[in-house]
């Protein structure tokens with residue numbers, strides 16, 4: 001029997017199904033209806049393990065394009081490489097790009113698909129936990145510019161998303177953890193049960209018990225789907241997804257994006273935001289303690305001695321800021337967050353001190 005979508009996401013510009021389950025890689029061809037030629041775009045390192053399987057699932061044939069990966073390669077030049085390869089192979093407007101990989105591949109090859117001949121059909125086959133619960137959902141695509149991360153991009157909803165949770169078995173513990181924190185963030189923003197899943201099932205999550213992983217992927221996709229369906233272009237509700245990100249971006253910048261994954265930086269960013277929320281009287285200290293305990297139990301990479309001024313300076317350039325005040329997201333309780341747009345520099349400093357130790 002053909003698997004049914006777990007959910008159909010309705011955004012202002014398009015609706016698309018999301019399939020979630022084990023061993024779906026060999027069924028992508030069955031789940032996705034392609035109009036013309038199919039191009040599976042993946043990374044050199046994931047091609048043998050996953051890309052070839054997806055390519056073989058198209059009974060009428062497909063072609064495979066692989067690119068070198070790494071955050072430093074998430075650039076306009078790499079997107080152009082993909083486009084050059086599509087042109088060399090004679091791809092036309094009716095082509096479908098099936099993008100197989102983590103968020104780096106999803107963003108770069110997805111962005112290429114979104115601008116090639118003004119956009120060809122795009123299907124995400126995310127292979128990291130972070131990509132399954134976050135980057136493949138919502139239609140945002142971006143590449144980096146030397147001046148900053150994700151500064152060039154587009155809103156381009158895919159035709160479909162196929163998340164095969166069995167591919168997560170081979171993910172490194174570090175990459176798994178990155179996705180865990182992104183999913184846990186979704187629990188604090190909007191779904192207390194998702195947070196409790198992390199709070200009460202640490203062993204099952206870390207040993208990748210299939211039922212537990214499946215449940216957390218589905219719950220987090222639902223949180224993100226609810227938010228992006230209500231607000232495709234980040235006017236208001238979508239800003240909730242930035243919970244933990246202000247201080248996280250500062251930490252990542254101060255560490256030159258090395259030695260810490262994005263999810264781990266978000267984990268520390270949530271701890272910092274919560275400290276400010278308690279000080280503002282928004283969040284009760286017992287709720288703050290529960291969140292902190294659960295975050296720390298999963299053991300994010302510990303922070304080296306960081307220049308706090310550098311973290312603070314990086315938060316100033318956040319694209320979400322309005323004037324000199326910072327816009328931040330704070331929990332009121334587990335499962336409910338608010339956007340606050342008058343956060344002062346002193347408050348951000350207080351949050352940074354809570355993370356780095358005062």
Ligand SMILES: NC(=O)c1ccc[n+]([C@@H]2O[C@H](COP(=O)([O-])OP(=O)(O)OC[C@H]3O[C@@H](n4cnc5c(N)ncnc54)[C@H](O)[C@@H]3O)[C@@H](O)[C@H]2O)c1
Nearest residue numbers: 102103104105127128130131134135140141167168170171
């Ligand atoms: N577009 C969005 O809305 C959005 C949202 C969040 C993050 N992002 C972007 O996503 C990127 C991070 O993505 P990521 O965390 O998936 O990292 P990534 O794509 O860099 O992948 C991390 C590593 O995992 C490996 N890998 C992938 N799948 C694997 C598997 N199943 N088994 C073993 N190894 C595997 C990759 O080869 C790579 O070495 C960042 O560039 C970030 O900006 C985008």
